[in-house]
Amino acid sequence: MSDDFNNYSEPMLEMFIFETNQSMEQLEEILLNIEGNSKITDDDINEIFRIMHTIKGSSSMMMFNNISKLTHSLEDLFYFIREKEIYDIDLTKLSDLVFSTIDFITLEISKIEQGNEPDGDAGELTDEIKDFLNSLKKELPEGEVVSLENKEEPENFISKEYTSENYNKYIGKIFFEEDCKMENMRAFSLLRDLEDLISDVSYKPEDLFEDEDAAEKIIKDGFNILFKSEKDYEDIFNILNNGMFVKLVELEEIDSSEVIDDKMNEKEKDDKDKIAKNIKNPFSLNKSKNIISVNVEKMDVLMDLVGEIVITESMVTKNPEIQDLELENFDKAARQLRKLNNELQDIVMSIRMIQIGPTFHKMHRIVRDMNKQLDKDTRLEISGEETEVDKNIIDTLGEPLMHLIRNSLDHGIESAEERIEKGKPERGLIALDAVNTGGDVIISIKDDGKGLDKDMILEKASKNNLLSKSPEEMSDKEIFSLILLPGFSTKDDVSEYSGRGVGMDVVKKSIDKVGGNIQIESQKDVGTTINIKIPLTLAIIDGMKISVGDSIFTVPTTTIKESFKAKDEDLVKDTSGKEMILIRGEVYPVVRLHEIFNLDANEMNLKDGILVMVETEESSYCLFADEILGEQQVVVKPIPFYLRQYKVKDSGVAGCAILGNADISLILDISGISNKYI
Amino acid sequence: MNQNKEERMEIQEEDTQKGRFLTFKLGEEVFGLEIKYVTEIVGIQPITNIPEVPEYVKGIINLRGKIIPVIDVRIKFKKEPIEYDERTCIIVIDIDDMSVGLIVDNVSEVVTIKDEDIVPPPSYKTGFQNKYIKGVGKSKDGVKLLLDSNKLLTNEEKQGISDIEL
Amino acid sequence: MKKVLIVDDAAFMRHTIKAMLEKNGFEIIGEAENGALGVERYKELSPDIVTMDITMPEKDGIEALKDIKKIDSNASVLMVSAMGQEKLVKNSIIAGAKGFIVKPFKEDKLVEALSKL
Numbered sequence: 010m011s012d013d014f015n016n017y018s019e020p021m022l023e024m025f026i027f028e029t030n031q032s033m034e035q036l037e038e039i040l041l042n043i044e045g046n047s048k049i050t051d052d053d054i055n056e057i058f059r060i061m062h063t064i065k066g067s068s069s070m071m072m073f074n075n076i077s078k079l080t081h082s083l084e085d086l087f088y089f090i091r092e093k094e095i096y097d098i099d100l101t102k103l104s105d106l107v108f109s110t111i112d113f114i115t116l117e118i119s120k121i122e123q124g125n126e127p128d129g130d131a132g133e134l135t136d137e138i139k140d141f142l143n144s145l146k147k148e149l150p151e152g153e154v155v156s157l158e159n160k161e162e163p164e165n166f167i168s169k170e171y172t173s174e175n176y177n178k179y180i181g182k183i184f185f186e187e188d189c190k191m192e193n194m195r196a197f198s199l200l201r202d203l204e205d206l207i208s209d210v211s212y213k214p215e216d217l218f219e220d221e222d223a224a225e226k227i228i229k230d231g232f233n234i235l236f237k238s239e240k241d242y243e244d245i246f247n248i249l250n251n252g253m254f255v256k257l258v259e260l261e262e263i264d265s266s267e268v269i270d271d272k273m274n275e276k277e278k279d280d281k282d283k284i285a286k287n288i289k290n291p292f293s294l295n296k297s298k299n300i301i302s303v304n305v306e307k308m309d310v311l312m313d314l315v316g317e318i319v320i321t322e323s324m325v326t327k328n329p330e331i332q333d334l335e336l337e338n339f340d341k342a343a344r345q346l347r348k349l350n351n352e353l354q355d356i357v358m359s360i361r362m363i364q365i366g367p368t369f370h371k372m373h374r375i376v377r378d379m380n381k382q383l384d385k386d387t388r389l390e391i392s393g394e395e396t397e398v399d400k401n402i403i404d405t406l407g408e409p410l411m412h413l414i415r416n417s418l419d420h421g422i423e424s425a426e427e428r429i430e431k432g433k434p435e436r437g438l439i440a441l442d443a444v445n446t447g448g449d450v451i452i453s454i455k456d457d458g459k460g461l462d463k464d465m466i467l468e469k470a471s472k473n474n475l476l477s478k479s480p481e482e483m484s485d486k487e488i489f490s491l492i493l494l495p496g497f498s499t500k501d502d503v504s505e506y507s508g509r510g511v512g513m514d515v516v517k518k519s520i521d522k523v524g525g526n527i528q529i530e531s532q533k534d535v536g537t538t539i540n541i542k543i544p545l546t547l548a549i550i551d552g553m554k555i556s557v558g559d560s561i562f563t564v565p566t567t568t569i570k571e572s573f574k575a576k577d578e579d580l581v582k583d584t585s586g587k588e589m590i591l592i593r594g595e596v597y598p599v600v601r602l603h604e605i606f607n608l609d610a611n612e613m614n615l616k617d618g619i620l621v622m623v624e625t626e627e628s629s630y631c632l633f634a635d636e637i638l639g640e641q642q643v644v645v646k647p648i649p650f651y652l653r654q655y656k657v658k659d660s661g662v663a664g665c666a667i668l669g670n671a672d673i674s675l676i677l678d679i680s681g682i683s684n685k686y687i
Numbered sequence: 688m689n690q691n692k693e694e695r696m697e698i699q700e701e702d703t704q705k706g707r708f709l710t711f712k713l714g715e716e717v718f719g720l721e722i723k724y725v726t727e728i729v730g731i732q733p734i735t736n737i738p739e740v741p742e743y744v745k746g747i748i749n750l751r752g753k754i755i756p757v758i759d760v761r762i763k764f765k766k767e768p769i770e771y772d773e774r775t776c777i778i779v780i781d782i783d784d785m786s787v788g789l790i791v792d793n794v795s796e797v798v799t800i801k802d803e804d805i806v807p808p809p810s811y812k813t814g815f816q817n818k819y820i821k822g823v824g825k826s827k828d829g830v831k832l833l834l835d836s837n838k839l840l841t842n843e844e845k846q847g848i849s850d851i852e853l
Numbered sequence: 854m855k856k857v858l859i860v861d862d863a864a865f866m867r868h869t870i871k872a873m874l875e876k877n878g879f880e881i882i883g884e885a886e887n888g889a890l891g892v893e894r895y896k897e898l899s900p901d902i903v904t905m906d907i908t909m910p911e912k913d914g915i916e917a918l919k920d921i922k923k924i925d926s927n928a929s930v931l932m933v934s935a936m937g938q939e940k941l942v943k944n945s946i947i948a949g950a951k952g953f954i955v956k957p958f959k960e961d962k963l964v965e966a967l968s969k970l
Contacts, residue, residue: 021869028865062908066935067865069957077957189962190955191934194942198953201946218943253952253969254962302864317752560736606738649747649756650785651840652737660739665747665754673735673749 022121025071027302029118032060033111034367040104040111041373049100051091057107058087064114073121076114079131082138083110089142093149106141109134176208176239181249182231182259189254193223196232199252203245207236231259305400308361315357316644320667322350323641329670351642363403365443365452366394371407372414372441379418386436387422389414393443398450402523402543406452409516413454413539414439416513421458421537431534433457446626446680449525455538461531463488473497489529493517524647524658544663550645552666554638554674555621557602558609561674563643563666564621564632568679572621572637580615590620590631597622598630598687605661605686611635625680630687632677641668645676661685706799708824710831711778711791713761719798719824719831720789724780728794731775748777748788755779757788763839764819780836787840798831800824805833854880855967858898860891860917861906861933866956870904870933873960879967888912892920895928902970903930905950907941915945922949929970 039056043049061084068076083106090098113134117127183199185192197217200210213233214226238245242262249258326343369391376389398406422428422437429435440455467480470491480488491497495514520527525543552563553572579591588599599620603610612618612635620631643666648657663678708719709728727750734746734757743762747754757777761768769792777788808820821835857879861867864886871881883898885891888905889912895903903921907914914932921928932945932953942953954966 021865021872024865024868028863059908059910062935063863063865066956067863067869070866070869072957186962186965190936191939191942191953194939194946194953197943198946218939251969253954253966320752606736608736646754648737649754649787651756651787652740652744652747654841655741655744656739657737662738665735667749667752667754671749672733673747673754675735675737 176237184257186254192227193217207238210236362397396443417456421456452541457536460533555634563674563676568623570622601633628683710795719833731771759790855901856882858900860885862909888917
């Protein structure tokens with residue numbers, strides 16, 4: 010990269026990377042659409058042209074010439090297609106060329122992102138594109154293609170005829186700055202500047218527009234001009250010298266007896282028609298609305314601050330020192346403060362949260378490529394695209410998702426013949442879904458393939474010494490989870506697609522990093538479902554404080570259905586002696602908090618404490634605690650990293666909350682408790 | 688070129704910090720902790736219990752809005768636990784972005800111990816803490832058992848399958 | 854300090870031009886990502902100079918240039934072009950652009966161009 014850019018290269022580079030990546034995503038979407046419909050529209054062509062044009066410009070500014078040349082060739086191709094209005098085109102070849110371009114650019118960008126030189130060579134691809142363009146040109150009746158305009162006569166100026174006798178004759182030679190480009194146009198510009206003041210003009214090179222070498226000639230010999238003018242030397246000289254990028258003006262007054270040529274130009278009206286034609290197709294709507302891009306680190310700081318404000322607000326409004334006081338004005342102000350903080354939270358949270366849609370959509374490309382290579386025709390169905398997930402989670406999700414989908418396609422979905430034999434629809438289906446459950450986001454990848462082979466898994470696990478229990482003692486879930494262990498798959502049995510020497514354990518690691526977990530379900534010949542549960546890292550939730558002895562727990566309000574005191578007659582026990590409660594004809598299990606957390610409770614009798622009925626997607630049950638203390642908005646702070654090596658996450662604790670008096674309250678993981686204790 | 692220079696400077700910095708240890712007491716024994724990992728020292732404060740953790744993990748504390756897990760070093764070293772009093776301190780160490788508080792009887796001072804005054808730990812087993820000791824340092828007021836901070840923070844139970852909870 | 858309005862549909866170009874000019878004593882008082890918005894901003898802000906990308910959606914540079922010239926016939930507009938857009942450059946000159954610069958360009962060229970406006 011040029012030295013010029015060193016001073017502000019960082020933000021400029023980031024912007025370039027960001028924009029180019031965005032463009033590549035847009036481009037891919039357009040292409041997949043085209044392929045899906047087997048048709049290309051005007052809008053598609055315009056959009057692709059526009060994207061190539063933009064990247065050609067920006068990559069040339071950044072001196073990434075390989076990208077610039079490649080996009081230039083595609084720009085030319087699409088310009089041709091647009092101008093000639095060609096719709097009957099080999100779409101397969103066209104989309105392959107564009108996809109290859111996307112891949113090349115994406116690879117170069119990732120090199121740049123890692124601080125390396127984008128040293129890829131797109132020569133072959135560029136040639137392919139040029140060849141394709143040439144083949145299109147050959148198919149056309151006419152030979153000339155570059156523009157729709159007819160060949161014109163060399164254009165000159167309306168040259169006034171002077172009637173006055175009071176004029177001077179000048180001869181000028183003008184040189185422009187090195188590398189200012191389009192010197193012929195600059196010459197034209199000078200002529201315009203002088204237009205009203207001069208007459209009987211002739212100049213060299215005579216043809217500024219159609220002569221391809223005009224600019225070269227001007228660079229070599231300067232722009233030579235001969236004219237008459239009433240203005241004196243100073244005025245003419247200054248006008249010429251003030252021209253943009255003018256380096257040197259040689260101007261001489263000459264004897265009026267010398268002959269000058271006079272040519273008539275074509276009317277400007279023709280020019281106007283040509284302008285209209287050149288840009289006749291309005292470019293399709295630019296997708297970006299009023300958007301600014303913000304550095305993620307700033308967002309992190311902002312999020313932390315908002316969290317602190319929530320805590321501090323509690324520390325003020327719920328301060329033990331004032332709890333017993335009746336302060337009307339204070340309360341009013343406190344409510345206003347709370348209202349404003351809520352609004353602030355909502356907005357800040359919404360900034361951090363990004364819809365998972367785009368990440369899911371990227372998977373279409375993967376499925377397309379794999380279908381081609383494996384000769385399968387699998388559908389990808391996406392739902393829950395509007396589900397919002399924290400930005401830093403989205404970033405780490407991409408790779409694991411890709412890997413899981415590749416797995417499904419490679420190992421799960423059977424060939425068309427096999428599927429027909431089994432009585433399944435010929436096309437395989439992979440369903441990608443995301444749902445927000447308040448405290449977590451659950452992403453599921455479900456295929457209707459052949460399912461996981463339990464015996465094979467057990468065999469492999471045993472071979473690699475990974476069995477800690479005997480197979481008979483293991484539940485299906487446990488058996489399937491064996492594939493997540495490091496050392497389960499060896500390098501030998503990894504096909505080109507799923508793995509590349511990498512097993513499911515790497516997927517697990519990525520998910521662990523964001524504090525999530527993976528659960529696998531499978532049925533032979535029916536299919537496999539992989540569920541990824543990811544807790545929202547910074548959440549501000551409405552929680553209900555309940556006490557058990559000296560400890561205060563927080564229950565997410567979204568999970569609470571009701572709370573009540575138990576009556577003797579409603580208490581029952583099931584066949585294994587577990588306590589249950591009868592409510593409106595249904596029986597619900599009771600979970601004693603003091604028992605699962607090993608605490609000294611004040612109330613041991615179910616009748617004396619309080620029962621809180623909670624609900625998740627999978628189950629409903631009742632928590633038994635001493636008393637309910639009240640509602641409070643809390644900031645969910647994740648369980649400290651150090652504790653991850655223990656089983657805290659699965660013990661029923663979802664996170665920690667800091668209360669108004671600076672105490673810590675553990676936030677209960679309602680579905681976790683259900684999984685473990687019921 | 689630049690990178691080498693930076694590396695050299697980092698090593699130099701490590702060298703100058705290498706000899707500095709924060710010392711604390713458990714009973715009569717004096718231990719030392721490399722100062723470079725210590726971020727702060729606070730007095731004992733209310734600890735919130737956490738379920739499903741080993742005995743030496745006492746729970747978590749709220750340090751100005753940051754939640755820090757705390758370990759009772761006495762229990763970790765399989766010594767007799769004692770009641771916390773106003774002298775009990777929590778030393779907060781930070782390794783690889785992981786913060787942990789160590790509950791100790793009291794904190795003494797920061798001493799400088801030169802490399803040549805540090806000998807490898809005794810080969811015979813005199814106590815559970817041996818696996819956590821990097822070396823034994825001799826300073827003017829006695830011997831200090833220098834701890835390996837990294838080892839202190841890893842779970843000695845076997846990882847792997849036991850991790851998978853369903 | 855001369856006040857500049859940057860009109861370009863590529864965020865990268867707006868960012869780059871802004872960075873280059875701010876380093877050289879120009880004040881960027883506004884940005885627009887298409888010609889239509891560019892004309893509106895021009896009306897709101899009355900900049901001394903406008904840098905105008907030639908090809909943009911929602912009204913291209915030349916149309917926007919014409920609109921601006923109607924508002925102020927003496928408006929200083931610098932067209933930003935790419936190689937191969939000679940016809941467009943020519944038409945913008947005819948429409949009254951005071952000058953043009955061709956991508957890729959370095960900072961010194963941009964500054965020199967603006968100094969003439």
